[in-house]
Amino acid sequence: xxxxxxxxxxxxxxxTNVAEPIGLExxxxxxxxxxxxxxxxxxxxxxxxxxxxxxxxxxxxxxxLNRVGRGAGVFRTLYYLPKMTPAVATASMFFLxxxxxxxxxxxxLRLFGIQGPQWLVDPAWVKPSIVIMTLWTVAGxxxxxxxxxxxxxxxxxxxxxxxxxxxxxxxxxxxxxxxSGAMFFNVIVLSIAAFQVFDQAYVLFWRDxxxxxxxxxxxxxxxxxxxxxxxxxxxxxAAMAWLLFVIILIITVIQVKFGNRFVYYEGDR
Amino acid sequence: xxxxxxxxxRGPQPVRVPDTVAVTVPQHSRWRRNLAQPRxxxxxxxxxxxxxxxxxxxxxxxxxxxxxxxxxxxxxxDNALIPKTFTPGNYAEVWNQLPLLSWMGNSIGIALLAAxxxxxxxxxVAFGFAYFRFPxxxxxxxxVLATMMLxxxxxxxxxxxxxxxxxxxxxxxxxWGMNLFGSAFYIFLQRQFFLGLPRELFEAARLDGASxxxxxxxxxxxxxxxxxxxxxxxxxxxxxxxxxxxxxxLNAGSVDEFTAPLGIAYAMTKYSPTAGGHGDYQYVMVASLxxxxxxxxxxxxxxxxxxEGVATQGRKG
Numbered sequence: 119x120x121x122x123x124x125x126x127x128x129x130x131x132x133x134t135n136v137a138e139p140i141g142l143e144x145x146x147x148x149x150x151x152x153x154x155x156x157x158x159x160x161x162x163x164x165x166x167x168x169x170x171x172x173x174x175x176x177x178x179x180x181x182x183l184n185r186v187g188r189g190a191g192v193f194r195t196l197y198y199l200p201k202m203t204p205a206v207a208t209a210s211m212f213f214l215x216x217x218x219x220x221x222x223x224x225x226x227l228r229l230f231g232i233q234g235p236q237w238l239v240d241p242a243w244v245k246p247s248i249v250i251m252t253l254w255t256v257a258g259x260x261x262x263x264x265x266x267x268x269x270x271x272x273x274x275x276x277x278x279x280x281x282x283x284x285x286x287x288x289x290x291x292x293x294x295x296x297x298s299g300a301m302f303f304n305v306i307v308l309s310i311a312a313f314q315v316f317d318q319a320y321v322l323f324w325r326d327x328x329x330x331x332x333x334x335x336x337x338x339x340x341x342x343x344x345x346x347x348x349x350x351x352x353x354x355x356a357a358m359a360w361l362l363f364v365i366i367l368i369i370t371v372i373q374v375k376f377g378n379r380f381v382y383y384e385g386d387r
Numbered sequence: 388x389x390x391x392x393x394x395x396x397r398g399p400q401p402v403r404v405p406d407t408v409a410v411t412v413p414q415h416s417r418w419r420r421n422l423a424q425p426r427x428x429x430x431x432x433x434x435x436x437x438x439x440x441x442x443x444x445x446x447x448x449x450x451x452x453x454x455x456x457x458x459x460x461x462x463x464x465d466n467a468l469i470p471k472t473f474t475p476g477n478y479a480e481v482w483n484q485l486p487l488l489s490w491m492g493n494s495i496g497i498a499l500l501a502a503x504x505x506x507x508x509x510x511x512v513a514f515g516f517a518y519f520r521f522p523x524x525x526x527x528x529x530x531v532l533a534t535m536m537l538x539x540x541x542x543x544x545x546x547x548x549x550x551x552x553x554x555x556x557x558x559x560x561x562x563w564g565m566n567l568f569g570s571a572f573y574i575f576l577q578r579q580f581f582l583g584l585p586r587e588l589f590e591a592a593r594l595d596g597a598s599x600x601x602x603x604x605x606x607x608x609x610x611x612x613x614x615x616x617x618x619x620x621x622x623x624x625x626x627x628x629x630x631x632x633x634x635x636x637l638n639a640g641s642v643d644e645f646t647a648p649l650g651i652a653y654a655m656t657k658y659s660p661t662a663g664g665h666g667d668y669q670y671v672m673v674a675s676l677x678x679x680x681x682x683x684x685x686x687x688x689x690x691x692x693x694x695e696g697v698a699t700q701g702r703k704g
Binding site: 179182183185186189193194195196197198199200202203204205206207210211212213214215217219220221222225254257258261262264265303307310313314316317320321325326339342343346347352355356358359360362363366367370 | 434435437438441442445446447448449451452455463464465466536537538539540541543544545547548624627628630631634635647648651652653654655656659661662668671672675676678679682683685686690693694697698700
């Protein structure tokens, strides 16, 4: 870590292994390079889109499974299978499924008279496409919610029913507060993961260096990787890494501050 | 502002799920389940329909993948789930055109090394945190957990430069070597398990003259096999999927030295029309299917460990 901080203040020469201190120059360069801003904006956009959707879908599926009782195990297994699929395989599969002209997704949409977008070509749809791939593997988050739902005492629902509370009220007043710990954990973990999204975008857009790729798919982790291991500008890349760390830290701190007001821990009184 | 939550009444409490890693996935008792179910018939049907619909949604890409892998090039995009022209020859073609066997062998070798080292090293560190009481233990453990929050990107460059110094670039070592130092989440998991073991067991063994190493090796380890398996399987999967590290450390080598994910990225380029290929994506699908299969087999055998491991992650939250 400390080494990384040092490199970010230096001009690292790969041939001689000498890291020459150059002060804040790398950080100044960060702000001069428009692609840093672009990749950061892309990543933020992706995170803001992906994290809430993942939470909603995972929670919905967990509640569904929790209500079924018998047979839930089979469906839990089915839902979990995508999570076992390597990200590169997911990406190559969805590369074809999301083909704008003949992909299965657009063919399905056509059944309803909807002309699907050019998912992986149209800059506006690149990030939603990657969100779809992420949502396909949402089962990990779902299992965490499921485990939390299992610990909610049934008596609470019984009492609420006696008091005449409807399903929405029960969900808002009992379920959500009781699983707020898991919610909090999921939001933080998914946010950190969203800021480091790499595999799908790399396989789909950036594996081939000669290929010009839509700038909409330039995520922060991709650009960082390129700077470090394609341009071998380690100082610049290390500065990028530290900027990312600070951003994630700030967001996590905000989430913790915000979360503390809402999260109910079993231990507290 | 904390929400006013009525606490469950004292007296017979529902069975509490222990914080330790119990490998049987905790399920509530039958009466509890029934209460949670929708009471009306319509509600039940709606839930069943939704479940099946989502099941199909999640499974469809797999079915499509299998179908596409058995189609000739011209039919990949007809999206039929049963190939019109059944082409099992794709598999033989891929076998000839891509060094799949080498990729799988490399990935299995690296994943085995990575999983074994991280499971052993994390257990040792976890045992230290669970058994010994020393000043600053809480702080130190907090530091270990804090590394979980550290984005991999921050350590990626210094770790690369360190491996460069050692001259081990291009070998497998950088892909599993860091695992010798354990990993925060796994340490947490194993420590939880060790803390659940009765301390008397260790005290008794001490009286019988067991060394600390003996305590770990003869008592803690055999009893913690379930959580050891969780750690092993998780890391095996993580290593199998790891594209970025393979890109950093193996991309410069020959194609035979690639791992499975790196191989798929390579195949995507090889068959891509923009890079001079003919768009033979059915071959990419064959390769994708083949590298996914080991993970599905792993899941078939270790499903409860995967689910329990993920559920434990949330329980600490």
